[in-house]
Amino acid sequence: MEKLKNLQMDEMDTTYVKLWLLLAKNSKAIEQEMEARFHRNFKQSMSRFDVLSQLDRSDPEWLPVGKLAKKLIASKGNITRLVDRMIDEGLIDRRSSPEDRRIIHLGLTTKGRELFVEMAIAHAEWAKSMLDSLDPEHTQQLLALLNELKKTLNVSNTNT
Numbered sequence: 001m002e003k004l005k006n007l008q009m010d011e012m013d014t015t016y017v018k019l020w021l022l023l024a025k026n027s028k029a030i031e032q033e034m035e036a037r038f039h040r041n042f043k044q045s046m047s048r049f050d051v052l053s054q055l056d057r058s059d060p061e062w063l064p065v066g067k068l069a070k071k072l073i074a075s076k077g078n079i080t081r082l083v084d085r086m087i088d089e090g091l092i093d094r095r096s097s098p099e100d101r102r103i104i105h106l107g108l109t110t111k112g113r114e115l116f117v118e119m120a121i122a123h124a125e126w127a128k129s130m131l132d133s134l135d136p137e138h139t140q141q142l143l144a145l146l147n148e149l150k151k152t153l154n155v156s157n158t159n160t
Helices: 011-042 046-058 065-071 079-088 110-131 136-153
Strands: 092-096 104-108
Touching (some): 011 110, 046 079, 046 092, 065 104, 079 092
């Protein structure tokens, strides 16, 4: 710990560290609260919501599993097990690609689409309730700044 205190950091260096910490802490707090609300209200996880959301965006096209995995923001963990459970619950379905039978495509079922719509409405309401204490002007400024940060970091995200 003593070595950290002796680091030669100017004021801007410490500002960047503080900014990173605030972004990380706030992001984690929001994600944990959303995760808790999805579980409490729908018995679903953020990862499941993310899968349903990505499949809804691609509808009526079906997504190959690999492409879906690249688009997920909540978790890139064991997608095969997650997908298998969601298929067992009737939320999504799978079929072989017409071009290459080795490639598996995924799509929403009617049950999955209905659940997603319900969850998406709740998600939007929760986001508003968590973030609406910022005045509208600051909200727009923060959104613009975070989009600039995303560009500089080369973060590929089709969700925003």
